[in-house]
Amino acid sequence: MSRPASTAPHLTMDRLLAVMEPASEPGHAAARAHLEGCAHCQSELDRLHQRTARLRALPALKPERDRWPDVRRHVAARQLRRRLVWGSVGGVALAASVAVIVLLRPAPLEMEAVHDPQAEIEAAMLQSQLLERALAEYAPERRVTDGYTAGVVAELEDRISALDEELQIFEPTPSSAASNDLLRLWRERVGLMDALVDVHVTRASHVGL
């Protein structure tokens, strides 16, 4: 035989919250019955409703500065990247030949004597594209990620985006200094892309994907 509501223990917060849920949960009916005869708990429930309503009525906070220009720059840089990957620089045969070069040279972009900066730049661009393709085929967006990996990936992607912005605004001149600057940027990009692929693949092996 159940105790009258006036002598039964008051409802705990989690039971009050359960009463507010739209779906019926175990103990829902008993809690409702208690509320019928307990002014204290009814008052708690009313205050809970009011507090929730006040939370919803809090004013919307607005950003102090416009982030759209930053978003637009990043999107443009990404679109450029995509064009570079799928676009104009090389055909399949050329990419395949570079792949052979890459395979034969484990660290092809380690600084050696640069005999032909333009050729080195093109090789770096193609290597970057191959890494982009490898990453695209891996489809990391469809895989589970843990917080730490997500942080590392986000940082690498941010750095790649920043680098792409630099590449986008880079104005080549015939000077060798400009070629070396461009080569440095592309080498840096390859290094970051390589790290990004590595992080994704390492993460996947950890979680067994």
Place this chain on the structure above:
Amino acid sequence: MTRALVVDSYTVADVDSVVAKARRGDPSALEALYRAFEVPVYNLARRICRTVEDAEDVLQETFLEVARSIRTYRGDGSLWGWIRAIASSKALMKLRRNKYRDTDELHEEVTAHRRDDHLLRMDLEAALDRLPDVSRAVVWLHDVEGYTHAEIADMMGKTTSFSKSQLARAHVRLRRWLGEEVKA
């Protein structure tokens, strides 16, 4: 399933056309989406994240994701619901990444000097801000955004019970800090 607590009042003129253009990478369409949802996304991010800078980062990351993934939006749910899910995920990821204080124990240490202020009535903004980060996120996602415990648990990688207990403990604290305890 998300309860319809938040009215999808953030409108974009001719939404189908804007989404179609955004899928093709049209910057003006992407900007239209940004302008339409900038405030609700930022508000959600700011309520979950501890700092203005983090909330702004979430705002930016959300719309980068929108631009990247708009092709996958099928239009079978509300556009705001889709964008909000991205924003929530980014904000929670920011919480995890920054290793904010997210345990009650640490939070109690941080706020120990304020333990005696239970007689002071705080306003709701201040009380919400004082909650541990994970609790605050659960309160906001459940009570304001209308996510279910199952959805919150899924987003946080926790159990439904975890979400429920965080919400209950948060409300106990809010009740005390707001001076709303019912006298027995």
